[in-house]
Amino acid sequence: MKQNLLQKYAILLLCMSAGMADVIGYLGLGHVLTANMTGNIVLLGIAIARAQEFVVLRSLLALLGFIAGNAIAAHMIGHVKTKNGWSPRVTAVLTVESILLLLFAILMITPLAGQFSTLLIVLLGIAMGMQTTAARRIGIAGISTTVLTNNLAAVVEDAVSIFHRMKHVNVRSLANSLSADSYLRAGAVVIYLGGVILAALLFHHIPMVAVWIPVLVVAGVTLQARIAAWGKGEHLESDADKH
Template identity: 25%
Template sequence: MLLILLAMAAGAADGWSFLGMGKAFVANMTGNTVLLGISFFHLHGALHPAAALGGYVVGVALASYVTGRHARRIQEENLEPPERVIWSRAVSWILLAECACLAAAEAVWFARCRGAGIPDYVPLIFVAVCIGAQSGAMLQLRVPGIVTTYITGTWTQMVRGLTRVITGENIAAPVEKPEFEEQLRMQGQILVAYFASAVLTGWLFYHAAALTGVVPVICLGVAGIYGMLRGGAYSLSD
């Protein structure tokens, strides 16, 4: 469920940025790279995809530094995570910081919708940093075949898995079959959540534009708080 919430946050953020922030993406860096490339021929402006790509890179770097530093400390001190821990407290802190940054972006967006003369690339950079941080933090989980921010890989892995099922291809060992089926289900749920959040974002953009950013804020807030509560003593200060 937490991964679904994170996928919803990313799908909503990507829809929000594309519809209202210069047709750039905050999760789909493949798209931004293409937009930057065609901007050389004046087929698309370079400012927005460059701002989104730069913000994303900063977010990934910050999250990777925090989670990597925490992971090294855990390894050096031979600490074991308590039972039923969702993820380390460092990941939860990053998600809560992402939620706060998204809330700030929504506040800027709200003011812009009410007539404030704020360039659209300002909230775009905020949101791109947030989604980059989410991507960097989730790398620590190493969930095979599942990515919550850019879903081309999830599509590829799921279609590959379904093809194996349809063609009757043997899975490596019988013990892996339940895990394989569970992964397929999770991939399908991630894709549905990503799509549904984009639909909801599109509806908000055209019916309550000033509130377009509330979906990722809520999703990240729930995921971060729940992860924090389930983090036990496995904290950043351990």
């Protein structure tokens, strides 16, 4: 039970790191989103319509980096699954992400950061793409750490379900009957927003500190996963392998 609870906290922390990464990319790398690809594709479309070649390049690099991260993580994880979704291969993906974020932070604080801007965008895009695929494979409460729209829609659906049930039970009974996943999905939206606010405040006042927080968060989650060996010995064949 304790292990399961730690995994839920871990997925929320990954949501926070993704929100912070988007802010850092947007404010520090020329208004580009590296975690939220829906928003990034919108920015890319606007830039194409306005013939803003430089903005197009940055948004396109973020998109390609994200796709590369998805592909790398999917290859690393393969079809191996565990009962709780968090296999050692998922932890390996987060380990690589931590290394990429560390490299990003080191380059970001150097005086030559401006010259490395395209590389920084690609690094952050790859890291967020890897995290997205890892979170999808973990599958806790249907939460995506980078797609806020998906999480928000789930929260709204939970709220509508609550509204219908309020006609038949009192508020206290309803609160007790809500699933842990409902609370977790709401928490994912709140903590993502909290990460965005925190990163915006820090990047405005002490940007050199802001870039290190996602590194520490993802590295901390990865270290905890390795210590707990989540998913160890629970490998199951995927449906694709069975057929």
